Amino acid sequence: MMKSEKIKKYCFTLLSLLLLAVIIVICCFPFVLMISGSFKEDYEIFTLTPNILPRSFSLSKYQELFRQWPFLSAMANSVIVTVITTLGACLFCTMAGFTFAKYKFPWKNFLFMLVLATLMLPLETRLVPTYLLFRAMGGANKLWSLILPGLVPAFGIFMLRSFAANGVPTETMEAARIEGATETKILFRIAFPMLTPAIFSLAILIFMNTWNDFLWPIIIISRREQLTVTALLRSIGDVSMNGGYGILLAATTLSVLPILVLYLIFNRQMVKGIIEGSGKE
Amino acid sequence: MKPGNTWIEIKRKRHCYAWLSPFIILFLWLQLYPALYGLFISFTDYDGLISMSLVGFDNYGKAFQDPLFWKSLGNTFLLWLYIVPARTFLALILAVILNSKKLIGTTIYRSVILLPYITASAIVAIVFRILLTSDGGLINAIIGTRIGWLDTPELSKVSIAFMNIWRMTGYFALVLLAGMQKIPESVHEAAALDGCGPIRKFFRITIPLMSSEIFFVSLISTIWIFQNVSDVMVLTNGGPVNSSTTLVYYVYRNAFEFSKMGYSSALSYILFAMLIVFSFLLVKFYYGKTEEGK
Numbered sequence: 001m002m003k004s005e006k007i008k009k010y011c012f013t014l015l016s017l018l019l020l021a022v023i024i025v026i027c028c029f030p031f032v033l034m035i036s037g038s039f040k041e042d043y044e045i046f047t048l049t050p051n052i053l054p055r056s057f058s059l060s061k062y063q064e065l066f067r068q069w070p071f072l073s074a075m076a077n078s079v080i081v082t083v084i085t086t087l088g089a090c091l092f093c094t095m096a097g098f099t100f101a102k103y104k105f106p107w108k109n110f111l112f113m114l115v116l117a118t119l120m121l122p123l124e125t126r127l128v129p130t131y132l133l134f135r136a137m138g139g140a141n142k143l144w145s146l147i148l149p150g151l152v153p154a155f156g157i158f159m160l161r162s163f164a165a166n167g168v169p170t171e172t173m174e175a176a177r178i179e180g181a182t183e184t185k186i187l188f189r190i191a192f193p194m195l196t197p198a199i200f201s202l203a204i205l206i207f208m209n210t211w212n213d214f215l216w217p218i219i220i221i222s223r224r225e226q227l228t229v230t231a232l233l234r235s236i237g238d239v240s241m242n243g244g245y246g247i248l249l250a251a252t253t254l255s256v257l258p259i260l261v262l263y264l265i266f267n268r269q270m271v272k273g274i275i276e277g278s279g280k281e
Numbered sequence: 282m283k284p285g286n287t288w289i290e291i292k293r294k295r296h297c298y299a300w301l302s303p304f305i306i307l308f309l310w311l312q313l314y315p316a317l318y319g320l321f322i323s324f325t326d327y328d329g330l331i332s333m334s335l336v337g338f339d340n341y342g343k344a345f346q347d348p349l350f351w352k353s354l355g356n357t358f359l360l361w362l363y364i365v366p367a368r369t370f371l372a373l374i375l376a377v378i379l380n381s382k383k384l385i386g387t388t389i390y391r392s393v394i395l396l397p398y399i400t401a402s403a404i405v406a407i408v409f410r411i412l413l414t415s416d417g418g419l420i421n422a423i424i425g426t427r428i429g430w431l432d433t434p435e436l437s438k439v440s441i442a443f444m445n446i447w448r449m450t451g452y453f454a455l456v457l458l459a460g461m462q463k464i465p466e467s468v469h470e471a472a473a474l475d476g477c478g479p480i481r482k483f484f485r486i487t488i489p490l491m492s493s494e495i496f497f498v499s500l501i502s503t504i505w506i507f508q509n510v511s512d513v514m515v516l517t518n519g520g521p522v523n524s525s526t527t528l529v530y531y532v533y534r535n536a537f538e539f540s541k542m543g544y545s546s547a548l549s550y551i552l553f554a555m556l557i558v559f560s561f562l563l564v565k566f567y568y569g570k571t572e573e574g575k
Contacts, residue, residue, distance in 0.1 A: 009383075016384045027393050027451065030408045031400075033419065037411075095300040105294035106287050111301060114308055116568060120560040121312050124508040124529050125553040128536045128546045129319035130311065132329075149311055152304045158568060183296040212401035214511045219537060230401045234515060237407050245411055252404045259399055263392075271391050274398070274452070275459050 031256075038062070038249040061246035062254075069236055070225050071251065078228040078255075081143055082210045085150040089206045090199050092152045097160025098191045102168060118154040123216060131219050145220045146228065150210055155277055156202050163198035164191065201273030204266055208259055229255040323546035330540070340547035350548065352523055353531040356438060357507060360527060363442035365502045368450050369495060375454035377483060380461050394451030402448065406515035409444045413516075434524035437517045441525055445512060449505075453498050460494035461487070493566075500563050507556055528552055 041056040065071055099105075100112055123130060130149070139145035168191050176186050192199070217231035224235060233251055240248040263270055291298070298305075323340055327333040344350045379390055397405065412419050413430040421427055430440045468490070472482050488495070510529050513519055519526035519534070526534075529552060536545035 012383050013385060016381075016386070019378065020386055020390060023390060024393050026447075027396050030405070030412065030447075031396065033412070034404075034408050092303040096304045099297050099300045103294060103297045105297040106291050108297075111305070115304070116564045118308060118312055119564055119568065120557060121316055121553075122504075122508055122556075124510065124532070125549050125556065126312075126315045126319045127532060127549060128322060128542050129315035131536070132322070132542070133311070133315050133318065148307070152307050157304065187296075187300065208399055212403075214401060214403040215533075230403050233401075233403050233407060237410075237515065241410070248407060249411070252407055256400055256404050259401075263396075263399055267392050268388075270399070271395060271455070274395060275455050 034249050034256075035253050038246065038253045040246065061250040065236075065247045065250045065254075068247070069232065069251070070227075071229075071232065071254070073225055074227055074229045074232040075254075077143060077226060078211060078230070081146045081228055082207055084147050085210045086203050086206045088147070088151045089153055089156055090203050093156030093202060094160050094164075094192060094195060094199055095187065096152065096157045097162075098164045098168070098187060098195070100157065101161045101164035102170065102173065102191075115154050115157050123149070127215075127219065134220050139220060141221055141223045141226045143226065146213075146217055149216065150206070150213075153206065153209075156206065159202055159277055160195065160198055163195055167198065168194050197269075201269055201276060204262065204270050205273050205277045207262065208270075211259060319546045320550060322543055323550050325543045327542040328540045329536075329542045333543075336543065340544045341551070343544065344547055344551060349523060349526070349531065350528075353526045353528045356523075356525060357527045357529075360438055360442060360445075360525075361503060361506050363438060364445050364506060365499055367442075368446045368453065368502065369498055371446065371450050372453035372457055372498065373488070373491070373495065375450065376457040376461050377487060379454065379458050391455060394454060396451070397448045398452040400448075402509075402511045403515050405444060405448050406512055409440070409447075410516050413440055431517055432521050434521055437521060437525040441512055441516055444516060445506075445509075449502075453502070456498060457491065457494050460491055464490050497563075497567055500559055500566075504556060504559050504563065507552065507559075 038061055039057050039059070041058060041060070096115075100108070100115075134140065134145045139148075172190060172194075173186055176190055181189070211228075212230055213228070214230050214234070217228045218234055221227050221231065224232065227235070229251075233248075233255060236248055236251050324335055324337060325333050326336050326339070375394070378384070379387060379394075384390075410431065413421075415421060415427055415429040415432060418430070420430065428436070430436050464487075468486060469482075472486055477485065507527075508529055509527070510533055513525055513527050513530045514533070517525045519530050528548070532545050532548045532552060535541045535548060
């Protein structure tokens, strides 16, 4: 009896390890290929007997990438756009989410309907007018065109609203009011500190979304020097698809790196935030 | 409430409006205005430069006679058919496995499973394009074939679906898992007492109890597939011979490759009209839900 149960337990451990291995291989395989490919010489990328580790380890593809493409400025653009968007969105979403969660005021429901409405108006369904609007405002090839549309994402308002509803006790706010705190003080001295974990989750999500954004940058930015990293990849891809894969793999490796590093450091918060950000409460 | 009282209340709560003002301003400026402006453009023949004259419903009429419109619509539906049922089912199975108490290393699983999701879809598409190339692509090298995954009309959509399933299954599995963990332990115990096997339990207990989450995942999937441009744009460029051009990619091409702003706007309004049903359901059942209680 004892023995058979022990065997069963071992079998299960073995099975779950096997499963883990399979899942890891399926999920990581393209990444491994991408990273190792970026260190290979061209002749090694396409062979019928591919090696996982590059035999001809070289950094030549990275050198070529930086020589032929404005990759550094693209990196800088991405950092600028992503950081400003993230900071702005965290501030504005917290303000809005907190207000919706904790205050009663005329037209609240109507205003909340507007938040819901933004979920029904994705960029993809208004590409042309948005492009024309930004072009008319002089936003073509400008970084602020990439920042502005992402400053108050609706899902961020939802996220912060649901956190603030339980995360900031009404009693605490009342107590602060009795002591003479203004509402602004309550927002910045009470709500923001108490919502820090939620704001942090949101920040990571927005950072990721903005960094990975692709469609809007390629529409509104046409000068290579102003493109973000993810958008520049398309240009590199168009040129490199007939053979120059090495450069392309070097570029993809570098552009995924910031997100991967973030993911390694803030793994727990990111996994939690992504699931919470899906909107299901 | 008398109008005067409302006004006093608004004045008293003016900080609320101040804090909502970034949202309100950006909504009016970058969401509502473009949406209305787009509707106007869809009734013109604007080429993006100078000429713009009203053409009434011509663009909409043209769409219904445009074989490429129907083809791209058909492609979108086919992609949906290839992706959503298979991916939802896979994600559900994966969630059941991850929900197992005896499984070791669940944190590693979760992290690894989300890797494809956190990567930019453009990057995933580039890597898959290299993997799937007919000449010397790794997938062909492994199977020992020379199949044109990306350059045969019959397979281009399959390749997109394959990539999409790879990229998103883990994410949906974790969303489903979060719902699955809300099923009370007593239900599982009762099922075990009744001698319910794992497969029976899956179909008789897990799926029915998870129906809300499964519906949510299918809904979100549907909306995302109708919106997705980057997969198609980077992996196949809509080709070969438009076999993988989806509706939203056709919208993009009309606007930014053929300079048919008017026609493109009309197409995106048709897309919007199709999406609105799904997004309305999403908002009604999932986002709007908590507000009603307050």
